[in-house]
Amino acid sequence: SPLLWDIRSGLSAGRVQSTVLKWICDRQKEIEEFATEEYYEVSAELREGLLFLLVEPVDTSLKTLHLSSQKQVEDIIKDLNKLEKNETEVKLKVVDIQSEKKTRYPPPPFTTSTLQQEAYRRLKFPANKTMLLAQKLYEGVDIAGEGRLGFITYMRTDSVRISEEAALKRRIYIEKQFGKVFIGLMQRKSKKGNIQDAHEAIRPVSISREPKNYTNKLPKDLLDLYKLIWERFVVSGMAAEQSVEYKYLSKRKDYYFLNKQKEVVFEGFTVFTGENKKKEKPHHLEKGKEYVVEKFFWEKKNTEAPIPFTEATIIRKMESSGVGRPSTYASSLNVLFKRKYIRKEKNYLLPEELGLLVNTRLCENFIEFIDEKFTASIEKKLDLVEMKKLERLQLIKDFYSSLQKCLVQTKKKPFTTKKNNLESEPEKKNLCPLCNKGEIKVKNTGRGKKYQQCSRFPHCEFMEYI
Incomplete structure (x- = not known):
């Protein structure tokens, strides 16, 4: 130092x-x-409302085809829309269907680091605030009519282990609320070496202390964090989601298009989180059948800078x-x-x-x-x-x-x-017209094009091609 x-x-x-x-x-x-680069993607919308993306013609991984110019895109769409002999409508023919069973397990109960990450993602709590609130939940909060209650186990741990007693009570709760079939079959183990396993994962002291019962008894921030911990504990003991992913590969002339759909066959833990409620059922297509294209369209995109x-x-x-x-x-x-x-x-x-x-x-x-x-x-x-x-x-x-x-x-x-480098900031030239803080810098796309961008990007979104 x-x-x-x-x-x-x-x-x-x-x-x-x-x-x-x-x-x-x-x-x-x-x-x-x-250096950002622009590219284009071409899509096809079927009359049924399904979207297909133009993919690499010889790529077995079926990667989306990124095109370099608008003219190239317009030429492709023009060719796609051109009717062949005996054609009355533009169609895509399904040439291959792949299906793959997927299993998605629920996340494990919280460790210190995963609690800090999720509290930031969901609640926008800084790591320090999360730990202060967790400390209060661990040490205990005075609740009217119930005395001083500790709500969670020790909050400094990198273990996902939970006690047999807590696991049993969780199983009973899940069976009562959702049915026996929704109980998970596996006990979580950490993948990292030399886990400090003296403490369990962060979990509620009692699963019966549901957050909804403390809505007017705990300060909002404490309640929000406790709800996060309680819900994660319940979810971590539930069954996995079972689904099937379908890949429909279609063709028109020498162009290949891909559509992906997911069908949930067993909700598992998502019956608690509710994330599958709004998802539409898949629209199954038949191999060898042709489907009418409502329209072809393109979208201009830019490669994204690191965040x-x-x-x-x-x-x-x-x-x-x-x-x-x-x-x-x-x-x-x-x-x-x-x-x-x-x-x-x-x-x-x-x-x-x-x-x-x-x-x-x-x-x-x-x-x-x-x-x-x-x-x-x-x-x-x-x-x-x-x-x-x-x-x-x-x-x-x-x-x-x-x-x-x-x-x-x-x-x-x-x-x-020198120290005085920090005393004053040099006057900025070419001030950004959007934020009035950053400096305009000229960059190359890598494809011979130049553009202007604010030095504060991505916090300021000013960018224009020269």
């Missing part, structure tokens, strides 16, 4: 926070360097990469906010100028120490120390030896970024 003080006094670096900062800065760089991280997606990456612990995900982000290395804009995590400078300094001199693989390997070694399979002093010695060499080299390198 002291080596960062030539930027500004009091700055800090850390094994987890610096890795996360690097991810956020790298993603911002990807966005700024991304900045949100709190949910950065926590998911921390978990999948083995960086940090469930109990430290929220606090690691908090440090980055507190140090003003990052900010939140439209729920996206963006690097501040200070964060970019700190990241540059760390990448130039300590890249091996902020690499996610190094950070994850340290987590594993700490686990080995805890299990008494590795000597603590040996771990410290190995780490310090590598760090010391790096520090010696770093002190020899000049660092050109």
Whole structure:
């Protein structure tokens, strides 16, 4: 950390926070360097209302065909609409039908990280807020007429295990509410190695404490989070959804079109979530039969730039990469906010100028120490120390030896970024006409076309071709 003080006094670096900062800065760089490209898709609408997409003619994966110019699209549609001899209507002929059985299992009960992700996605709660609310639900809330009640189990865990007693009560509840056939047959096990299994998954203390019974007894945020935990616990014990996916491949002249449909044969856990209620039943087609085309049409699209991280997606990456612990995900982000290395804009995590400078300094001199693989390997070694399979002093010695060499080299390198770089922002030229904050930059599409785009993209959507 002291080596960062030539930027500004009091700055800090850390094994987890610096890795996360690097991810956020790298993603911002990807966005700024991304060159969007336009492409076109052609669709066919049958008289029955079904939509077919034009696909690659020889591609067994049946990928949607992306065309490069409007003229190419118009020529294809013109050719498709041209009637052959003895034709009175434009038709597509179904040449192949594929069907595949699908099983979709319910999500497991919450761990710390998945609770933070889902609370952000569904409720827009920052990770820190989620943990504070979960702490209250765990410690207990005073309920009129019932005294002080704890609503959930311990909230810092990376296990999806639940006790046999809780599983049995859940089975009884599901059978009573939906029927025996909706009870799940499998007990969830975590796929990750060395799970801290001392605590169960996050679940309600009692499944009989239904959220609807506490609508006017719990503050709204507490109730919303408890409802999320309670519903996930119930769903995780239900049967899987069974469905069949149909792929209808049709042909006209030398062009192939694809239609996909899903038929749910057993609702499983979705009978609780209600996600299949609004879905229409599939319209089955016959192989070898021709169907009248109502119209062919095209749609212009643009390749999409990478999306900045949100709190949910950065926590998911921390978990999948083995960086940090469930109990430290929220606090690691908090440090980055507190140090003003990052900010939140439209729920996206963006690097501040200070964060970019700190990241540059760390990448130039300590890249091996902020690499996610190094950070994850340290987590594993700490686990080995805890299990008494590795000597603590040996771990410290190995780490310090590598760090010391790096520090010696770093002190020899000049660092050109001055403190006053942060004092004032240079005046922007070519100010964006839409947001009046970003700067207009000229980019190439990769197909020889140039376009103007706001430097704040995707937060500002200004873009026009030159």
